[in-house]
Amino acid sequence: MEKFEQLTGLVAPLDRANVDTDAIIPKQFLKSIKRTGFGPNLFDEWRYLDHGEPGMDNSQRPLNPEFVLNRPRYQGASILLARQNFGCGSSREHAPWALLDYGFRVIIAPSFADIFFNNCFKNGILPIVLPEATVDTLFRETEAKEGYRLTVDLAAQRITTPSGEVFEFEVDASRKHCLLEGLDDIGLTLQHVDEIRAYEQRRRQEAPWLF
Amino acid sequence: MTGKTLYDKLWDAHVVRTDEEGTSLIYIDRHLVHEVTSPQAFEGLRLAGRKPWRTDTVLATPDHNVPTTDRSRGIEDPIARTQVETLDANVAEFGITYFPMGDVRQGIVHVIGPEEGATLPGMTVVCGDSHTSTHGAFGALAHGIGTSEVEHVLATGCLVQKKSRNMLVSVDGKVGPGVTAKDIVLAIIGELGTAGGTGYAIEFGGEAIRDLSVEGRMTICNMAIEAGARAGMVAVDDKTIDYVKGRPYSPQGEQWERAVAAWQDLKSDDDAEFDRVVHIDVTQIAPQVSWGTSPEMVVGIDAKIPDPGEESDEVKAGGMRRALEYMGLEANTPITDIAIDKAFIGSCTNSRIEDLREAAAVAKGRKKADSVKLALVVPGSGLVKKQAEEEGLDRIFLDAGFEWREPGCSMCLAMNADRLEPGERCASTSNRNFEGRQGRGSRTHLVSPAMAAAAAIAGHFVDIRDFG
Numbered sequence: 001m002e003k004f005e006q007l008t009g010l011v012a013p014l015d016r017a018n019v020d021t022d023a024i025i026p027k028q029f030l031k032s033i034k035r036t037g038f039g040p041n042l043f044d045e046w047r048y049l050d051h052g053e054p055g056m057d058n059s060q061r062p063l064n065p066e067f068v069l070n071r072p073r074y075q076g077a078s079i080l081l082a083r084q085n086f087g088c089g090s091s092r093e094h095a096p097w098a099l100l101d102y103g104f105r106v107i108i109a110p111s112f113a114d115i116f117f118n119n120c121f122k123n124g125i126l127p128i129v130l131p132e133a134t135v136d137t138l139f140r141e142t143e144a145k146e147g148y149r150l151t152v153d154l155a156a157q158r159i160t161t162p163s164g165e166v167f168e169f170e171v172d173a174s175r176k177h178c179l180l181e182g183l184d185d186i187g188l189t190l191q192h193v194d195e196i197r198a199y200e201q202r203r204r205q206e207a208p209w210l211f
Numbered sequence: 212m213t214g215k216t217l218y219d220k221l222w223d224a225h226v227v228r229t230d231e232e233g234t235s236l237i238y239i240d241r242h243l244v245h246e247v248t249s250p251q252a253f254e255g256l257r258l259a260g261r262k263p264w265r266t267d268t269v270l271a272t273p274d275h276n277v278p279t280t281d282r283s284r285g286i287e288d289p290i291a292r293t294q295v296e297t298l299d300a301n302v303a304e305f306g307i308t309y310f311p312m313g314d315v316r317q318g319i320v321h322v323i324g325p326e327e328g329a330t331l332p333g334m335t336v337v338c339g340d341s342h343t344s345t346h347g348a349f350g351a352l353a354h355g356i357g358t359s360e361v362e363h364v365l366a367t368g369c370l371v372q373k374k375s376r377n378m379l380v381s382v383d384g385k386v387g388p389g390v391t392a393k394d395i396v397l398a399i400i401g402e403l404g405t406a407g408g409t410g411y412a413i414e415f416g417g418e419a420i421r422d423l424s425v426e427g428r429m430t431i432c433n434m435a436i437e438a439g440a441r442a443g444m445v446a447v448d449d450k451t452i453d454y455v456k457g458r459p460y461s462p463q464g465e466q467w468e469r470a471v472a473a474w475q476d477l478k479s480d481d482d483a484e485f486d487r488v489v490h491i492d493v494t495q496i497a498p499q500v501s502w503g504t505s506p507e508m509v510v511g512i513d514a515k516i517p518d519p520g521e522e523s524d525e526v527k528a529g530g531m532r533r534a535l536e537y538m539g540l541e542a543n544t545p546i547t548d549i550a551i552d553k554a555f556i557g558s559c560t561n562s563r564i565e566d567l568r569e570a571a572a573v574a575k576g577r578k579k580a581d582s583v584k585l586a587l588v589v590p591g592s593g594l595v596k597k598q599a600e601e602e603g604l605d606r607i608f609l610d611a612g613f614e615w616r617e618p619g620c621s622m623c624l625a626m627n628a629d630r631l632e633p634g635e636r637c638a639s640t641s642n643r644n645f646e647g648r649q650g651r652g653s654r655t656h657l658v659s660p661a662m663a664a665a666a667a668i669a670g671h672f673v674d675i676r677d678f679g
Contacts, residue, residue: 016530030275113406199227
């Protein structure tokens with residue numbers, strides 16, 4: 001997993017609540033057996049005017065000019081600004097894979113769905129929860145000023161706006177540590193093999209039908 | 212000291228260790244695997260040179276991508292075929308129990324786990340699929356995980372988790388005629404909202420839940436995730452134990468006696484405290500129909516489509532307008548005026564034998580409306596299909612002009628060939644009405660099996676209570 005320390009990036013606003021993982025990456029692309037290559041199909045049904053299928057040359061497909069990510073001013077965005085309950089629905093990790101492959105490293109929203117939130121951290125994406133009013137402010141500023149960029153500093157847990165205003169955010173200490181170091185948590189868990197074995201031994205006595 | 216909730220008990224029994232800031236390693240007793248969310252996890256194991264921690268806890272089957280029509284020629288779509296063949300190869304390489312296509316035990320993971328007795332009370336159950344919450348119906352702690360977590364559970368037998376908060380949804384009163392588990396859970400989601408359960412483990416209790424069959428409880432827990440909760444659960448009672456008894460993976464003999472004794476404690480203590488308690492009066496619930504593009508957008512069959520103009524929350528009103536536009540519907544239209552193009556009876560929510568009986572009872576001796584292009588019945592597993600055929604349900608459906616198919620996820624998410632065309636409207640017993648869920652431009656209305664069958668016959672939504 002790629003480390004996440006600090007990022008200054010262009011912000012793209014997606015002004016919809018309850019954006020689900022079916023919208024983030026439609027099911028036909030879940031047939032891939034890889035972790036990469038989902039970026040061109042991120043938000044496929046909103047982004048293109050035709051029906052997308054795996055294997056198509058996406059550069060030849062008609063773009064939906066109305067969709068926010070297709071607007072020239074948001075090209076190259078690495079921070080996605082979203083509304084409440086972002087990432088609801090299925091557990092497909094293809095959703096964070098698609099966001100990452102497209103170029104997003106940070107998602108800011110008033111709330112996230114649990115499984116999606118968790119999946120982001122496993123893939124080097126930082127999901128940030130900010131109060132509704134702060135998110136409203138960021139939406140206004142992003143839309144008002146072309147080239148609006150934020151600086152996100154994970155170590156300091158701070159977001160800085162172009163005018164120098166600072167918003168602090170919360171992040172779980174262990175998740176922060178894994179992101180900052182780019183750690184694989186399987187390796188971390190396997191440091192506790194003795195404890196897992198001790199649990200199994202105890203449990204085998206209590207509930208032998210589980211073994 | 213206050214008592215413990217069912218969730219507290221399940222959690223405490225599975226904690227391997229907890230670090231200073233409250234993140235725990237919890238032990239996983241059952242891991243269900245399917246073709247869509249596992250290939251990258253197996254690949255990760257291979258790249259790191261890791262072996263599965265245990266293979267006897269893992270059970271695999273293909274379900275999302277499999278065709279529901281004639282399977283003698285295999286899977287036509289080459290990309291889907293590769294994904295299923297990848298699972299075939301992975302289970303062979305790692306030595307995992309597998310019900311492949313063609314095995315009568317193949318089916319939707321959430322149907323076959325309980326059917327095989329692979330889901331037991333008191334277990335922790337995970338699967339790379341959000342509807343894993345289904346298994347909570349057995350007094351188990353069950354939830355969906357992402358692919359990185361699939362790899363983590365395969366490699367370590369454990370999952371990194373923080374404990375959720377406790378919510379009790381108490382469904383009080385006696386269920387009225389025509390109201391099913393599906394209607395109850397849709398009404399609960401309508402009440403809680405699609406994010407109302409975020410951060411919680413929900414226990415469903417109350418008279419109406421105790422009165423439900425175990426399969427009905429599975430339908431309820433299945434959709435806990437649609438209210439934002441990763442896990443839903445129901446306390447163990449005699450019904451749970453009767454359901455589990457004698458299944459292939461259930462304990463036998465002396466082990467069975469010990470297990471049953473241990474399972475008696477799988478309920479919340481009388482003095483347990485919940486972080487949130489929600490009461491639902493089941494006598495006020497009519498058969499439900501979703502009208503929008505989120506499961507919380509749901510009303511009774513006797514209601515009209517809500518008016519965004521009357522919604523004070525701006526973000527919410529905007530979502531309603533967008534949903535109505537996508538669904539091709541007008542505010543204030545009576546639900547019974549909505550005509551459908553197709554009906555789908557199936558999915559991990561509603562494809563078990565009781566669901567098929569419920570739909571067949573409505574279809575019996577009737578005909579699908581000519582205006583309805585397709586009424587699709589997809590059993591949840593090969594064994595459900597077999598039992599339904601022994602009961603003659605297939606004949607009832609076929610005589611009514613419905614189609615009778617092979618088991619799988621099918622048109623719930625339309626990863627295989629079963630899908631809606633743009634603009635088509637479907638009465639569906641599945642769990643999600645998201646934009647594009649059943650195909651690009653698809654319009655999904657979530658209903659119970661009886662309501663889907665009745666809509667297929669009438670050509671539009673009807674109140675099952677008056678359908679006689």
